Amino acid sequence: MEPILTVDKLKTSFLTSAGAVQAVRGVSFTVGRGEIVGIVGESGSGKSVTSMSLLRLLPDTARIDRDSSVLFEGQELSKLSLKELREIRGQKIAMIFQDPMSSLNPLIPVGKQVMEMMKIHHRELSRDELKQRALELFQAVRIPEPEKRFSSYPHQFSGGMRQRVMIAMALANRPDLLIADEPTTALDVTIQDQILKQLRTLQQEWGTSIIFITHDLGVVAELCQRVLVMYGGLIMEEAAIDDLFEAPSHPYTLGLLASIPALNQDKDARLASIPGSPPDMTNPPKGCPFAPRCPHARRVCAEELPPYVSVGEGHRSMCWLLQPDAPANDNPFRKEAAV
Ligand SMILES: Nc1ncnc2c1ncn2[C@@H]1O[C@H](COP(=O)(O)OP(=O)(O)OP(=O)(O)O)[C@@H](O)[C@H]1O
Ligand code: SF4
Ligand SMILES: [Mg+2]
Numbered sequence: 001m002e003p004i005l006t007v008d009k010l011k012t013s014f015l016t017s018a019g020a021v022q023a024v025r026g027v028s029f030t031v032g033r034g035e036i037v038g039i040v041g042e043s044g045s046g047k048s049v050t051s052m053s054l055l056r057l058l059p060d061t062a063r064i065d066r067d068s069s070v071l072f073e074g075q076e077l078s079k080l081s082l083k084e085l086r087e088i089r090g091q092k093i094a095m096i097f098q099d100p101m102s103s104l105n106p107l108i109p110v111g112k113q114v115m116e117m118m119k120i121h122h123r124e125l126s127r128d129e130l131k132q133r134a135l136e137l138f139q140a141v142r143i144p145e146p147e148k149r150f151s152s153y154p155h156q157f158s159g160g161m162r163q164r165v166m167i168a169m170a171l172a173n174r175p176d177l178l179i180a181d182e183p184t185t186a187l188d189v190t191i192q193d194q195i196l197k198q199l200r201t202l203q204q205e206w207g208t209s210i211i212f213i214t215h216d217l218g219v220v221a222e223l224c225q226r227v228l229v230m231y232g233g234l235i236m237e238e239a240a241i242d243d244l245f246e247a248p249s250h251p252y253t254l255g256l257l258a259s260i261p262a263l264n265q266d267k268d269a270r271l272a273s274i275p276g277s278p279p280d281m282t283n284p285p286k287g288c289p290f291a292p293r294c295p296h297a298r299r300v301c302a303e304e305l306p307p308y309v310s311v312g313e314g315h316r317s318m319c320w321l322l323q324p325d326a327p328a329n330d331n332p333f334r335k336e337a338a339v
Pocket of ligand 2: 250290292294295296297301306319321
């Protein structure tokens with residue numbers, strides 16, 4: 001598949017009074033044209049910072065490493081000015097977030113907001129043409145009675161409908177790449193399902209590539225073709241969706257899979273996740289970031305960052321255990337763990 005986006009050795013840190021937070025520590029991946037790639041991982045693993053780094057939507061305290069490369073449709077985004085990046089944002093790359101209110105203006109009717117978004121990049125269109133296009137978008141994201149809802153204000157919409165308006169805004173200029181950061185997390189399951197269906201339809205009909213960020217492996221299974229599992233600012237495992245579920249190879253992925261609640265379990269079961277907590281990113285472990293929580297950790301795991309090992313076509317894992325010449329078991333954290 002032809003890549004639309006190629007990210008290479010992305011490293012992003014934040015300067016804070018407690019030291020540099022190494023949020024993203026060398027992340028490389030591609031997104032194919034028309035492909036939906038999921039990024040999954042616990043809170044703080046670097047999912048949002050990875051996606052915000054692509055268009056440098058970061059606070060002044062953020063630093064992106066000089067060697068990082070973000071190639072989008074053949075253009076090196078890291079070489080562009082913020083003004084040039086703004087041109088790309090909204091037109092070729094669009095973003096949707098968990099909280100639609102943060103992107104919608106509460107004082108302007110939603111239809112007008114969508115029209116204004118289009119106008120930025122399509123000054124040649126008349127008012128009627130803009131309105132016609134905006135209405136078509138409302139229909140595309142299944143907002144009922146679009147004519148009537150066009151002049152409503154954001155607060156007059158339910159959470160699910162607001163999220164649809166956000167998607168309509170994001171799609172206003174038919175972006176080639178849509179980055180969706182937990183867009184359905186705050187919504188109930190039925191609405192979430194409808195929005196996921198919508199995204200899939202848009203991908204199929206328009207060929208939009210999508211990066212979908214979530215905590216939820218269930219959502220990834222439903223929507224994505226490929227998935228990146230992140231932990232401690234690094235990609236631990238990358239695989240096609242079927243391979244990840246049928247042949248997961250990284251201990252962290254296994255932990256995530258084991259913590260998916262069964263359908264008959266109540267929602268609190270979700271809390272029964274991997275014991276322990278993520279690393280402090282001001283002082284990340286020099287070895288494998290998962291080592292303090294990994295039931296299979298060996299001495300080398302705490303000392304050196306593991307290399308990627310190819311475990312199948314398009315399937316890689318960052319784990320010492322998968323090395324053909326892996327050293328003998330010597331777990332500094334849990335002596336009883338046997339491999
Ligand atoms: N502005 C900031 N200043 C300092 N540290 C930050 C800043 N933004 C993020 N971080 C840190 O960077 C790391 C990665 O954060 P990020 O928001 O990417 O996590 P995430 O995987 O998106 O988590 P979540 O699932 O909770 O959204 C975390 O340790 C976070 O505390
Ligand atoms: S490298 Fe070691 S600590 Fe890290 S996941 Fe593999 S076995 Fe566990
Ligand atoms: Mg996030």
